[in-house]
Amino acid sequence: MLQVDRKEEESLESLIRRFNKKVSQSGVLTAARRKKFYEKPLTKREEREIAIRKRARKEMKTREALAIRG
Numbered sequence: 001m002l003q004v005d006r007k008e009e010e011s012l013e014s015l016i017r018r019f020n021k022k023v024s025q026s027g028v029l030t031a032a033r034r035k036k037f038y039e040k041p042l043t044k045r046e047e048r049e050i051a052i053r054k055r056a057r058k059e060m061k062t063r064e065a066l067a068i069r070g
Helices: 011-026 028-037 041-069
Strands: none
Touching: 011 028
């Protein structure tokens, strides 16, 4: 469970902002949205494969950018 303690003289708006930031960083909402409906195992595997390809593409772009600088 996520918990945010109120600091001295902290406004309610900033407290809510900090809480929302913690929730988004933890991934609680995204996990809940994913589990809202049943997904076939094949779909999960496809998503995983797409994520792997996306990560590889991102690494390749980073390496190319570093090669250009160096």
